[in-house]
Amino acid sequence: MSEDLASKERLRLWLRFLKASRAIEAQIRDNLRREFASTLPRFDVMAALSRYSDGLKMSQLSEVLRVSNGNVTGIVDRLVEDGILVRVAVPNDRRAWLVRLTERGEKEFAAQAEAHENWINEMLAEFGPKDAANIAIRLEHLEKSLREKTL
Amino acid sequence: MSEDLASKERLRLWLRFLKASRAIEAQIRDNLRREFASTLPRFDVMAALSRYSDGLKMSQLSEVLRVSNGNVTGIVDRLVEDGILVRVAVPNDRRAWLVRLTERGEKEFAAQAEAHENWINEMLAEFGPKDAANIAIRLEHLEKSLREKTL
């Protein structure tokens, strides 16, 4: 089983994949910290909410981000403290909260998102638009097949 | 700047890339937890040390893994408690420690590494050996160019 050559090549692929992914992520974290005094998880929450202007319930947010409920609680707590988000009560269900970007949060996210796109554009400069599109589609397939396997 | 189409394609590529990478990583973490009651950072430390049978100094370990010094301290502490690693004093330098796998640590790592290779092999089954090799090389370039940019 472990002398299978294809298996070794796939392992090698994964190790490269992980290394590249971590390098890019580290750069983004660093930039967010230095230029916006923020973090990637905070950015992720803002990005998710920017796509839902009506807001999301806590559970929907953790679903979208694929992280645990308790995790979202902590990040949202801090973003609310900072005036980036608001929690709004949901009519007819006193258990649930709707979370939305504040006006200030929207402005802040717009600035961060533009910078973020530029960082990526520079880091992935060696990929032409066609290459980028092709690989993106391939990765989409991979991610989908993984999701099916994990059902 | 942000209406550049290539930029949008690269951003899309990065988001797919990150999603796939996180999905694979999550699966590995889950498997490590369930089958070995362990974690990915612990696995990474063991993997690094398995390539250096003479051991590594703490600073070398954090260099190889590209994580902070303090981080390595905590993970190694726990692995030492569990009998997976030993800290050995370095002659002529009382500041430094050499960290090595114990015999038990080596056996434990061998078992985990084999399982790990099999998990990857299944998850990346849709990549043939040639594809895997090609993409791996491409990612190696990417990672190298990122490292140069960050110098």
Place this chain on the structure above:
DNA sequence: CCCACTTACTTCAACCTTAAAATATTTTTA
């Protein structure tokens, strides 16, 4: 109506992570 079940969210304990400060030791320099 009420008791069991489910749902929405928070809290908790343990671990991971970082940057910055602290400690201890070695090396360099004045």
Place this chain on the structure above:
DNA sequence: TAAAAATATTTTAAGGTTGAAGTAAGTGGG
């Protein structure tokens, strides 16, 4: 050689992450 600088590591504070346990509120069958 004493003081300063550099090196090796740990500690600390703040945040992120999870699974599991806890709290509160809605839902439904008997």
